[in-house]
Amino acid sequence: MDPIKLRYYNHHFDVHPRHVGRGVVRYYDLTIVLGGALYYVDSGVAVGTVELKAGDFILIRPGEYRQRLDSEPVSEYVSFNFLTDMDLSSIPTVSTDAPTAEIRALLNACDGFLATDGALDKIGYLLGALLLTVRDTVSNAHKHPLALEIKNHLLKHYTEKITLESIAEQFHFSVSYCNNVFKRETRQTIVDFVIGERMRKAKELLVYTDFSLPEVALKVGYEDYNYFSRLFKKHVRATPTQYRARYSGK
Numbered sequence: 001m002d003p004i005k006l007r008y009y010n011h012h013f014d015v016h017p018r019h020v021g022r023g024v025v026r027y028y029d030l031t032i033v034l035g036g037a038l039y040y041v042d043s044g045v046a047v048g049t050v051e052l053k054a055g056d057f058i059l060i061r062p063g064e065y066r067q068r069l070d071s072e073p074v075s076e077y078v079s080f081n082f083l084t085d086m087d088l089s090s091i092p093t094v095s096t097d098a099p100t101a102e103i104r105a106l107l108n109a110c111d112g113f114l115a116t117d118g119a120l121d122k123i124g125y126l127l128g129a130l131l132l133t134v135r136d137t138v139s140n141a142h143k144h145p146l147a148l149e150i151k152n153h154l155l156k157h158y159t160e161k162i163t164l165e166s167i168a169e170q171f172h173f174s175v176s177y178c179n180n181v182f183k184r185e186t187r188q189t190i191v192d193f194v195i196g197e198r199m200r201k202a203k204e205l206l207v208y209t210d211f212s213l214p215e216v217a218l219k220v221g222y223e224d225y226n227y228f229s230r231l232f233k234k235h236v237r238a239t240p241t242q243y244r245a246r247y248s249g250k
Contacts, residue, residue, distance in 0.1 A: 004131075006124035008081035011111055014074050022067035027081050028088070029060040030131075032099055032107070036075025041067045043093070050187060056096050057134070059088065063203065063247050065237060078107055080127055091135050093196070094187055098137055106130045146171060147185035150178060154190070158197040159221040164190060198222070199235050206244040213240050 007027055017038050031038065031052075038052045043066050052058060054076075060066045062083075099107075106126050113122040150167060167190060168175045182190050198220040205216045214225040217240075222228035233239050238246065 003084070004086070004124040004128050005083040006080065006120045006127060007083070008079065009110060009114075009120065009123050009127075011076075011078045011107070013076055015076075016073075017068065017071045017075050017077070019070045020066060020068040022065060024063060025060055025066050025081075026062055027083050028062060029066055030057065030080040030082070030127075032057040032078045032103070034076040034078065034099060034104075034107075036073040036077075037071055038075060038077060039069040039071050041069060043067060050094055052094070055099055056094065057098050058094050059091050060093065061088075063207070063243075078110075082124065082127060084128075084131075086128070086131060088131065088135070091131070092186075095134075096185075096187070098134055100133070100137055102133050103130060103137070106133065144181050144185050146173070146178070147182050150182050150190065151186065151193070154194055154197065158194050159201070159219065161221070162190075162194055195231065195235065199232060202228075202232060202240070203236065203243060203247075206240055207248045213244075216240065 017036075022041070033052045033054055033056050035054050037054075038058075040050045040052070040058060043050065043058065043060055043064070049069070050058070106129055110123045110126050110130075113119045113126070116122065149171060153167070153170065154162065164175045164179060168178050171178060179190055182188075182193070186193060188196065202216055202220045205211055205219060209216075211219065213229070217223075217225045217228035220228070222231075229240055232243075236243060
């Protein structure tokens with residue numbers, strides 16, 4: 001298992017979640033909701049306000065934005081801030097119904113280490129096991145097989161021209177039915193999911209490759225660079241040029 005450098009761990013019991021100002025995180029931020037609700041705005045690649053209920057989690061990656069709203073319901077949630085070389089690309093930004101009995105047992109074990117010497121190192125090892133469990137769990141988390149089929153199709157073809165009509169034709173259901181099932185299971189519309197995947201890949205290409213900006217746009221499905229640039233700025237809150245300069249070290 002790849003090493004994890006844990007920066008922060010906290011299990012929040014029966015609290016009123018407070019506002020977290022909008023900012024870029026420079027580490028992985030994993031929050032698992034065990035009770036109540038949390039509300040995030042434009043965090044990671046999620047568009048708009050996302051409500052997390054018991055059993056849900058959000059994983060915000062380094063370089064992505066995080067903003068959480070005040071909320072009145074008393075909530076219970078667990079927060080991890082960490083750095084790792086593990087491949088977490090298959091874990092979505094937001095997922096539902098993740099805390100299985102195994103995950104809850106790992107969280108309880110984390111709590112048990114809090115008062116011991118080297119607590120963060122010990123919890124870091126447990127976090128590695130927890131992330132592997134989450135990764136395996138969420139891969140089959142969708143309750144409706146159509147949502148999973150659509151998601152798998154989108155992950156393979158998101159750089160291509162995709163329309164709601166083409167999805168409906170592919171799976172032999174109406175546009176509204178496909179979109180409603182997908183949104184119910186993923187909490188994103190098909191269009192928002194495609195945009196999110198394109199923006200995620202674009203950020204990766206901007207940081208880790210030397211492709212020109214128009215080449216990056218083409219590789220994630222946009223022939224019109226100016227349109228891509230406007231869309232990127234809307235969802236990432238930085239232009240492609242600014243993002244590359246900020247995170248690529250070039």
